[in-house]
Amino acid sequence: MTPTGRVYGGAQAVAKLLLSAGGAWTLAxxxxxxxxxxxxxxxxxxxxxxxxxxxxxxxxxxxxPADRTRRA
Structure with missing residues (x-):
């Protein structure tokens, strides 16, 4: 969650995490x-x-669970 309360998920969350990590991670x-x-x-x-x-x-x-419907 960002300081403003926005929540990111999936690959976008990874990108935001890397942006906030600093150094070369920011570039990634x-x-x-x-x-x-x-x-x-x-x-x-x-x-x-x-x-x-x-x-x-x-x-x-x-x-x-085996009966869970698949989400994309």
Whole structure:
């Protein structure tokens, strides 16, 4: 959440976090806000988020119920 109360999610939240981190991270965050990279970052974020239960070290809390409808 920003100081003004705005909440970001997904790849946009990552970009905002990097922008606020300072140093070289700020540059990385700025690149993630550019349209071509922003679209790619969103796609990669969704891919990872939808498959996090398959990643090494994924906690049991990341497992989704079998009957959950898929959101994009």
């Amino acid at each position: 965050g700025a690149f993630l806000t550019l349209p071509p990279l922003r679209w790619a970052a969103h796609a990669v974020y969704r891919l990872v988020a939808n498959n996090r239960r398959h990643l090494p070290g994924g906690p049991a809390g990341c497992t989704l």
